[in-house]
Amino acid sequence: MFVKSADELFGPITTIWHPGSPAKHIPWTAFTIGPVDWEHVNTTRNIISDANNIQQYFSLELQPTLWQAIMVVEELQTAWEAKCDDLKYALFKPAIEGGLDKVNKYYRRFDEKPIYVLALVLHPYYKLDYIKMPWGGPKEHELERAAGNLNAVNWHNEALKIIEKTMQDYSKCVPTGATTCSSSPSQYACLY
Known part of the structure; x- marks a missing residue:
């Protein structure tokens, strides 16, 4: 509903224009x-x-x-x-x-x-x-x-x-005879 009436209420969603070219108006309905x-x-x-x-x-x-x-x-x-x-x-x-x-x-x-x-x-x-x-x-x-x-x-x-x-x-990392783990990383x- 909104998209159908948006063109009338707000005009085109965007206008693309490049120098030397005509402006192109994209209507809201293009995004339906x-x-x-x-x-x-x-x-x-x-x-x-x-x-x-x-x-x-x-x-x-x-x-x-x-x-x-x-x-x-x-x-x-x-x-x-x-x-x-x-x-x-x-x-x-x-x-x-x-x-x-x-x-x-x-x-x-x-x-x-x-x-x-x-x-x-x-x-x-x-x-x-x-x-x-x-x-x-x-x-x-x-x-x-x-x-x-x-x-x-x-x-x-x-x-x-x-x-x-x-x-x-x-x-190779564990000390010889170690029975407990150290918490030191x-x-x-x-x-x-």
Whole structure:
């Protein structure tokens, strides 16, 4: 109702003018949102809600959440990859692909920081099982190599290496014969 009468009441919403060109008046009715536009708004909301839902995993105040980092980023990747292949989201495919590029950029950084794997391995429920479930262990590694993927990685083995290296680094920091932990973070500076 307002949009229909706004042109009469207020005139054009804006006037665009470039030197040497006639002025262009844009009426309020140009900004009317129709059913197709509302469908685009809802589709955009669906895409954004994936990221919002993932962000909620990290919003806990009384519980640690670092152990979830790898899993929730994979969940977001899976959701957006499915939307990329869905015709309903075809109009938004370039934006979704851009979002996936950004998510993948940070996902690859997990390899540089062993803390994410350590947090997952130290979780009382998941331990090394989570790494084996989605990425496989020695058996899956051999199957991939047999299928021709010479760059296949045994992620279970990689996680074990991270644990072993961390324990070796930690053992170098702990004074010999120590029976209690010191609360001084500087004592363990070599781990950081």
